[in-house]
Amino acid sequence: MREVAIIGIGQTRFGKMPERGFRELGQEAIRLALADAGIDPRKVQGGACSRLYIDIATGQALFSGTGIAGIEVTNVENACAGGSTAVRTVWKDIAHGEYDIGVAVGVESMTTSPIAGKMIPPASDDIEGQLGNAVPVTFALIARRLMEMRGATAEDFAQVSVKAHQAGALNPKAQYRKEVTIEEVLASRMIADPITLLQCCPNTDGAAALVMCSMDVARRFTANPIRVLSSSLVSGGFSVNQPDLISYQCGREAARRAYEGAGVDPADIGVVEVHDAFAPEEIVHYEDLGLCAPGECIEFLRSGATALGGRVPVNPSGGLLSLGHPLSASGVRNVCEIVQQLRGDAGPRQVEGAKLGLAQMLGGAVSGLEAGACCIHILAR
């Protein structure tokens, strides 16, 4: 397998922009990534596009508008892990020598999608959806287990949102650039106890893209390529094999494979991005990623280790909670954030001295499974 590098990143502003549409958003992200890499679009040999609520062959529509056609293009969907899966698709192609230079793009226009202004609906055959379940309820049930098994409090969950908004306030691409207090988070409208409105990520429009190439090609474009040390994708395990809701089998296994592939230890990681669709969820990922010892996720949060300035900042971008969550774009976007951090280009939200970073996304609800998938990339400067 060949070593793969990321040499260009691009991201639109995230927010509610129904007037822009998916083409404009996706093409802006691709153009920015190509410009960042300093690469001619005609040099791109392969691409993957992640989207859920958009037309067929979205990738071809985006790439053609940026001067790219007649190449291998794959359109992927993997719920919230879709963007990460697009990154992994291009990584695999280059690592296995299918081509040398590729682009991964993720785009979603939630405000013009069929579910605009609504909740993400349960799958049509979902029994629980008929009985009153919904995505925030699922995460509220996990939160209750964190309270039961780990001693978490409503304030702990609110703190995750406070932390996200502190970082997001420093990110010019974020939908919400405003700090919030624990009191404001707790006083916001109750959605599914203990989850309040300010602990839910908003529906958002946006796109992100990145340019990847083999390491030997990367040297032609930049002196500072960001290396992709490993990539892992694991589908959700059976619910009957998941002893409790506070750990995902796919989350632990994707982490194990990612660390093993990269030849690094969790303690070596300096900056992390995770799927934080609902504030309590982030805390579950601390243990599954091995960032803290089993059983210690709440102490870890309270220590400030995962805030900007802490030992291993989690979601220095502001996360889904502050940036917003254009479903299929977020997984590309959070890899772009790690690239920015490792380059030392993150401005006021820069994690000092980060040499190794990890980007994780968890996605999807599937009947009988704990989740759809977990996808992880470990990058190094």
Place this chain on the structure above:
Amino acid sequence: MSERMHLNTEHFREDLFRVSSDGTVRLLASRCADCGQVYFPRTTICVACGGTELADTEIGPDAELFSYSRVHMPTLNFKPPYLAGLGLVEGLRVFAPVIDVNEPAVGMKLELKALALGDGSKLGYAFYPRRTV
């Protein structure tokens, strides 16, 4: 819901549960002949041991509350606020609304009974406080 309604209201899904004349609900499940693992809804393969011999069985109505949330947003068939929960039924986590419980606590004893969904045209099930005999 009238006492007899559950006897002739259409279930929201076929082959999912059975309502006794007293309104208690038993879930139509499968049990692996090799390792004993229980599955709901019914299935044809045991993902715990790989076994393919599964026998039809029924589980419930007894359950124990595993997790819960007071829901303050409308969902498909429910108006807020309502209590949603996961109950352990023979060790299996089953999702259903929780009715007539004001102070939920993990571990509390519940039982499955019939519940009319939405406009009342379909019958589902919910957790209720377990009657002490």
